[in-house]
Amino acid sequence: MxxxxxxxxxxxxxxxxxxxxxxxxxxxxxxxxxxxxxxxxxxxxxxxxxxxxxxxxxxxxxxxxxxxxxxxxxxxxxxxxxxxxxxxxxxxxxxxxxxxxxxxxxxxxxxxxxxxxxxxxxxxxxxxxxDTEIEIEDQPNAKVMPQIQGRVEFDHVQAGYKSDQPVLKGVDFVAETGQMVAIVGPTGAGKTTIINLIPRFYDVMDGVVRIDGIDVRTVTQESLRQQIGIVLQDTFLFSDTVMNNIRYGRLGATDEEVIAAAKVVAADTFIERLPESYQTVLGERGSGLSQGQRQLIAIARVALMNPRILILDEATSSVDTRTERLIQKAFEQILKGRTSFVIAHRLSTIRNANLVMMLKDGEIIERGTHQSLLEKRGAYYDLYMSQFRREEEPEPSANGSSTETVAK
Ligand SMILES: Nc1ncnc2c1ncn2[C@@H]1O[C@H](COP(=O)(O)OP(=O)(O)O)[C@@H](O)[C@H]1O
Ligand SMILES: [Mg+2]
Known part of the structure; x- marks a missing residue:
């Protein structure tokens, strides 16, 4: 059966x-x-x-x-x-x-x-x-994570999904409080694996992940994840109203706060056009909406949550470039003084990052700002030339243009 x-x-x-x-x-x-x-x-x-x-x-x-x-x-x-x-x-x-x-x-x-x-x-x-063993458990003496400032440190981290095959082979970096870190690299390089370690969805095999100097394994998962906002590659919506799906980010939020969050991430325009606006009931897994609309709702959810650390894993891959830029502007406001990790394929997203890390086969092969990496003419430059340049061609100036094409 x-x-x-x-x-x-x-x-x-x-x-x-x-x-x-x-x-x-x-x-x-x-x-x-x-x-x-x-x-x-x-x-x-x-x-x-x-x-x-x-x-x-x-x-x-x-x-x-x-x-x-x-x-x-x-x-x-x-x-x-x-x-x-x-x-x-x-x-x-x-x-x-x-x-x-x-x-x-x-x-x-x-x-x-x-x-x-x-x-x-x-x-x-x-x-x-x-009897399935719980992989990630709070240590018996786990402390409550204090209010996060936002310094994220990977100290020679090895991690993977099978004990004999590390996916990350010694990843070492520091994201200072308030910085925006972009992670780029080919599919399967380990980008998602890196961000999975920050809210401790998995444990490292070797090395340490620290937030504000505290090993994430020594604090309770609840107090840690409460302060980290994540929008993943494949967003998940519940078969409930749009209002409640956004409210999932912070259960105590009022309707007004939910609508404000939707406005901030430019999701309100399409929501108001739905048959019953915020009260529209979504189908299973959010069916009835386009992929991009689902992403907008998921992003409104973290905007409402107002986290100390924000993680966007290809979260804006299905929205148009104009909306993506609106979302980014909004997050610049929300995330003032906080730390964000962004995995994206569009240049417009990466260009403003304080730190760009180029990942390949589980190792950081280049790091620096967008500009310094271009000048270096290494792997990032090659990727940029093959992947991103088309975006810039219509208007090579720094502010980009609405005619940007999606580079994927
Ligand atoms: N849940 C999993 N179980 C086993 N292997 C996985 C799992 N998730 C990812 N991997 C492997 O880890 C590697 C890196 O994956 P991932 O971090 O998702 O790459 P990226 O996000 O850069 O495309 C891939 O080779 C993939 O096969
Ligand atoms: Mg990924």
Missing amino acids: GSVNAGLQESIAGVREVQAFNREEESIDQFKRTNAANRDANVRAASFTSALNPVLEALGYVALGLVVVVGGLSVLRNEPLLGTEIISLGTVFAFLQYIQRFNQPITQIAVLWANIQSAVAGGERIFGLL
Whole structure:
């Protein structure tokens, strides 16, 4: 049943991919296969239980027959039973009763057996889940993270997802309070892995991540994450109203504060055009909105949260360049004196960063300001030439232009 449900859930959730690649037949075939396997297992279980019942019943009658014949003959002939002692008719009757009493529970267990088996199988899955080890746990003596100022330090950090394959191989940098740090590099270089370590979604294998000089492993996760705002690559919205989705950033916020936050990140224009404005109920995972609109809501959420450290992981990749610039202006206001980490593919975002880090295969191969890295004519320069230059061509001046194309 588990495989049938999992397969079904996957093909329904991925229905667009199935259609786009014309894989309906395969999906149906696969469903038929798992379904047939489920049916076969059920048939086997049913045959087993149905066969067991008559067998047990037959055995019961054989036992009855033996008692009647052996006991009956012994009484009739007045001979000791099996060479022990002479028995009365009453004893034979008593034994007939005992046999029935003895048989009844055995037959019942046989009937229950199938149920017990499926309960054990289900229990195995549930206990497997319950027994999953928690990877990140507060230390027993974890302290509460004091009000974060914003100095983030990576001290020779090695990290990864499998113990024998470090993704980050010795990452070392300091982001001073109030700085904006941009991380660039090819896909799979480890950009997301770096930012996952700041709110301690994962632990380092070696080295230390410190915020304001405090090792993030020594404080409670709650007090740490409360002060860090994150917008991830794939945003997640709940099937609730737009208002409540933004309020998720700070549950106590009033409607006015939610609307103000949406205004700050330029999300209010599209929200007001929704059928029921802020009260519009979104579908599962935010369906009914474009990818860019979902990102705007997720960004409004962190704007409402007003964090000490902000992390944007390709958070503006699906909004147009003009909106992106509005969002950045807004964050410049919100984040005055706070620290931000931005992973982005657009030059307009990176150019203003205090520190640009070029990551490759889990190592920082270049760092500096946009300008100093260009002058260096190294890897960043090459990336810039191949990826970013198109953005600047329409208007090479520093303030960029609305005709910027999306470089991806
Ligand atoms: N949850 C995970 N489990 C195992 N490996 C992962 C996981 N997430 C990322 N990786 C691996 O870590 C490397 C870096 O990934 P990531 O930091 O997401 O790259 P980027 O964000 O720069 O594109 C990739 O090679 C990827 O395969
Ligand atoms: Mg990433």
